[in-house]
Amino acid sequence: MTTTRFAPSPTGYIHVGNLRTALMNYLIARKAGGTFILRIDDTDPNRSEEKYVDAIKQDMEWLGLHWDRVERQSERLDQYAEAADKLRDIGRFYEAFETPVELDLKRKKQLNMGKPPVYDRAALDLSDAEKDTLRAERGNGVWRFKLDRERIEWNDGVLGNISIDAASVSDPVLIRGDGQVLYTIASVVDDTEMGVTNVVRGSDHVTNTATQIQIIKALGGTPPEFAHHSLLTGPQGEALSKRLGTLALRDLREQGVQPMALLSMMARLGSSDPIELRSEMAELIEGFDINRFGSAPTKFDVQDLFPLTGRYLQSLPLEKVQSEIDALGVPADKQAAFWDVVKENITTLADLEGWWALCRDGAEPLIADENKDFVAQAMTLLPEGPYDTDTWKTWTTAVKETTGRKGKGLFMPLRHAVTGLERGPDMSALMALMQVVRARG
């Protein structure tokens, strides 16, 4: 059975980059009728916070990314210890005692000599007595996985056939000096034991994948299918991480972005399928194919989310936005007409307020100099309210007859004078909602 997972660490809020990964995994599971696991990667008690666990769940629920299982790595420490024992038993695990400072120095030295900064495996030569001494002096060492120095190959769902020479990679540290297990081992143990069949993640994990494949095999498991999607950059191609602050899901929600707009974009951006607004998750699931994604970095502009949001809102019936419209104080008998009139002129629900203010209070007229006399004359022909759906037609007809103007020259100045805006909803419908026309005096 197809099983995928999204494994965020609760050290911050979910942002667009995370979301893309989560969504892809979700879509793959759903399309295959499989299982989608939410796995909280909280092995680091110092950096993990419960409030982020809650926030991650909230954000995913907001988007409708429902998980079938939730797991917490902090509750699976025993499993990781078992795997570590196994690696020790088969001789693929060794203790090393270099301090971070020493390692840093080694790396710099290697770099200076034009060599790749790969760990030199000095610890492999330590005798038991030497290890005891070091342990006594420095405390427990770190545990490194001993890589087989050969090329590691796999067929990646996005990258295609790819291979990395293990000799160009350091033996990964899987357990820290303080005993804390690290991402690499926790991830492979979980993926194997939880039956994960497809791993989609950012291309920042490509090198990890090579070492993880060896670890999985050493533990007797079968590597899942891997797919590494490209990373998002900003509109200028700059790394997105620099601006992550503005791209947290909760900020987007705050700005009025609608879930389906966001999902429609993230499920297609970077693929050869056109980005189109979908109003149902089912449509996204059906059309999703990880193989259609390219591997080049993908530019993402938050602004593109707003037109999609606008289009999504337009498609909604009144019931779906009733509470927002209620909150504005729009009288019950005018709500249907109001929504109908303004829905095509909003990008987020926050825009509703401005339109209602216009209907309720009227607007400061916008009158070009050359139209001053014309508008003044027209206003004398505008009857007193309340207005209805015939008002605009009756009024403009009367204005046309007395002034001789027609077409754009007739309508635009009146639109500007009544609404104070260059553009807006259909005027006959809007007029019926106008309670005040300030230009009338």
Place this chain on the structure above:
RNA sequence: GGCCCGUUCGUCUAUCGGUUAGGACGCCAGGUUUUCAACCUGGAAAGACGAGUUCGAUUCUCGUACGGGCUGCCA
């Protein structure tokens, strides 16, 4: 520095060595609507650079430039 990936209209991308280099979004222009939007039609718009292989290269090879990632006792 090393390793991995990449570079086609503004953006996301298609192209199994021979195409008028296609589509989508955006943009521009007409049409339609006696106004706005929507809609319809049309248009402008691209192979990073340099070699090589070939009858023929966007496509294959090499180099250069540029971009992204990794190179952690982070994930």
